Amino acid sequence: MSIKSIAAKIFARKIYNQTRVWSNKPVETQLKVFKILIEKAKATEFGKDHHFDTIKTITDFQKNVPIRDYEDLKSYIEKVKLGKENILWKGKPIYFAKTSGTTSGAKYIPLTRESMPSHINAARNAILHYINETGNADFVDGKMIFLQGSPILTEKHGINFGRLSGIVAHFVPKYLQKNRMPSWETNCIEDWESKVDAIVDETIKEDMSVISGIPSWVQMYFERLQQKSGGKKIGDIFKNFNLFIYGGVNYEPYRAKFENMIGRKVDSIELFPASEGFFAYQDSQKEKGMLLLLNSGIFYEFIKADEFFEENPKSHTVGEVEIDVNYVLIISTNAGLWRYNIGDTVKFTTLFPHRVIVSGRIKHYISAFGEHVIANEVENAMKEATAGTKIVINEFTVAPQINPSKGLPYHEWLIEFENEPENILSFAEAIDDSMRKQNIYYDDLITGNVLQKVVITKVSKNGFQEYMKSQGKLGGQNKLPRLSNNRDIADNLK
Known part of the structure; x- marks a missing residue:
């Protein structure tokens, strides 16, 4: 010592x-x-x-x-x-x-x-x-x-x-x-x-x-390290790395991906x-x-x-x-x-x-139909839906789709997967079930046939990074909103 x-x-x-x-x-x-x-x-x-x-x-x-x-x-x-x-x-x-x-x-x-x-x-x-x-x-x-x-x-x-x-x-x-x-x-x-x-x-x-930083940008650092090292785990590159310090966003949606990249829990x-x-x-x-x-x-x-x-x-x-x-x-x-x-x-x-x-953020919510959904709820839903599975998420955001081309309106989850679910519909069902348990207003809208259940849209690899870059917000202290009450982000991503 x-x-x-x-x-x-x-x-x-x-x-x-x-x-x-x-x-x-x-x-x-x-x-x-x-x-x-x-x-x-x-x-x-x-x-x-x-x-x-x-x-x-x-x-x-x-x-x-x-x-x-x-x-x-x-x-x-x-x-x-x-x-x-x-x-x-x-x-x-x-x-x-x-x-x-x-x-x-x-x-x-x-x-x-x-x-x-x-x-x-x-x-x-x-x-x-x-x-x-x-x-x-x-x-x-x-x-x-x-x-x-x-x-x-x-x-x-x-x-x-x-x-x-x-x-x-x-x-x-x-x-x-x-x-x-x-x-x-x-x-x-x-x-x-x-x-x-x-x-x-x-x-x-x-x-x-x-290692310290906002998880989304530390993830980018880890990815570049792996490319440079020929695919080594971060824990093999840095054998004494055992403490990650973060802020700005919830770490839970990134935890599975980080532990996979590191090769162990820290x-x-x-x-x-x-x-x-x-x-x-x-x-x-x-x-x-x-x-x-x-x-x-x-x-x-x-x-x-x-x-x-x-x-x-x-x-x-x-x-x-x-x-x-x-x-x-x-x-x-x-x-x-x-x-x-x-x-x-x-x-x-x-x-x-x-x-x-x-x-969450008082300005970052979804209440297009009076559901009052906040960031904490969507993050918990993602955590519950991926728990015990091999599904790994790189990034995601949620937006309302008020005027779909057919059927009822819905909440669209735009997700960049590292490891995709075997059945995307079952995964969407798990997210929806968690949301309904957490938010009685959302549950009422589903039960009353005002909304249809969650719809998942897959985002291509590095899609979120490209979006942030297009907005001049790549890196540093910039954070992607976990959810929005409009479709500005969703439509740009698509």
């Missing part, structure tokens, strides 16, 4: 003990965060516009500040982008993280001196919790790869602009610099396919112990990061869900997803939430986002400590 791994175990125990203190006092911890946020933002333009000096309670805050998305906050953000100070938070941010996904194009999310450390510490602490629970720290001596965006930044008005993953690359601790891959030069390659090829060349002969750690904040990480290999980070400068509110579009939906704090209810996540942060709807929905798996799973 190396000195580095011994030190990692000692540090891991310290962080674990610190986490227990605040996670066992969720309401008290969140109230403390709330008061600090309000106090520090009183003198900002946003604070003055919303009378922060009169806010004494969370109820006051909710009355004074409406829920917003990016478009609603954009007028303030535009002032900050011009270098103006004390707009959303004291001073001005040190970074703007550029993301995509709004009706008006790119989003620019501020990162401040107060908020930036949370992004770094959360990723570190997720690994330390793993070390503390499992006792496995040998991987710290191997090479670690983080598939991420380019770290090249641009500067305007004293603020640096870039992708979040590229910004984070500037904060890799010194003790990891020798272990970290790829090289800085390779990381700066903008074209994703060229970048992956360069990463393969750099890493194929290294002792990789930890431990995994799930993260819940976003440009708007680092919200949760998997703190235990034994418990379902990720630990919600209640002490990291973010005040959370939760609105039941099925009430969200009502005129005045009730907002719940962390002390009022229930297990297995689908909530829209609302945040207020020390980067100056106030009652901000990030678009994600979560469900609590445990309370005390509070753990969550990401159940």
Whole structure:
């Protein structure tokens, strides 16, 4: 055992003990965060516009500040982008993280001196919790790869602009610099396919112990490694690779394919990061869900997803939430986002400590007929339908077919198979059965002959990668929506 791994175990125990203190006092911890946020933002333009000096309670805050998305906050953000100070938070941010996904194009999310450390510490602490629970720290001596965006930044008005993953690359601790891959030069390659090829060349002969990234793009990296190695299993190329760290999308639809490519099971750690904040990480290999980070400068509110579009939906704090209810996540942060709807929905798996799973996106759903289908349901259906079979899925998405050429409307599942089912109709039936068990609205529509059962359309090999490339969203932090309420993706794929 190396000195580095011994030190990692000692540090891991310290962080674990610190986490227990605040996670066992969720309401008290969140109230403390709330008061600090309000106090520090009183003198900002946003604070003055919303009378922060009169806010004494969370109820006051909710009355004074409406829920917003990016478009609603954009007028303030535009002032900050011009270098103006004390707009959303004291001073001005040190970074703007550029993301995509709004009706008006790119989003620019501020990162401040107060908020930036949370992004770094959360990723570190997720690994330390793993070390503390499992006792496995040998991987710290191997090479670690983080598939991420380019770290090249641009500067305007004293603020640096870039992708979040590229910004984070500037904060890799010194003790990891020798272990970290790829090289800085390779990381700066903008074209994703060229970048992956360069990463393969750099890493194929290294002792990789930890691999991290969004599963769909790690899969592409693995495929290129196998091509380069003449079809070897990833576990044979990297004999000490035993930890996969991921975020952004659910790993379960990819797990069977990954285990086949690797040649064995490896431990995994799930993260819940976003440009708007680092919200949760998997703190235990034994418990379902990720630990919600209640002490990291973010005040959370939760609105039941099925009430969200009502005129005045009730907002719940962390002390009022229930297990297995689908909530829209609302945040207020020390980067100056106030009652901000990030678009994600979560469900609590445990309370005390509070753990969550990401159940989907409030804008990514299917309800063409009132069925209210969410990502968590379609992912569970796919998991159940493939369990115990040799079926392997590369990627899939779901869309409604409202006007079929014949017969009743249906949900179309567009699937790229690695190993196809022997009977596609039986496979569709298994998916449909799972969906009906999970979603009573969908079941009613099938029973009432409003919808016909699931229809599967096979997507050609690399079809999803080609689609993402055509949209300018190949690689990096880009994610394919698991389902849509329209046919924009489905029709492009077909």
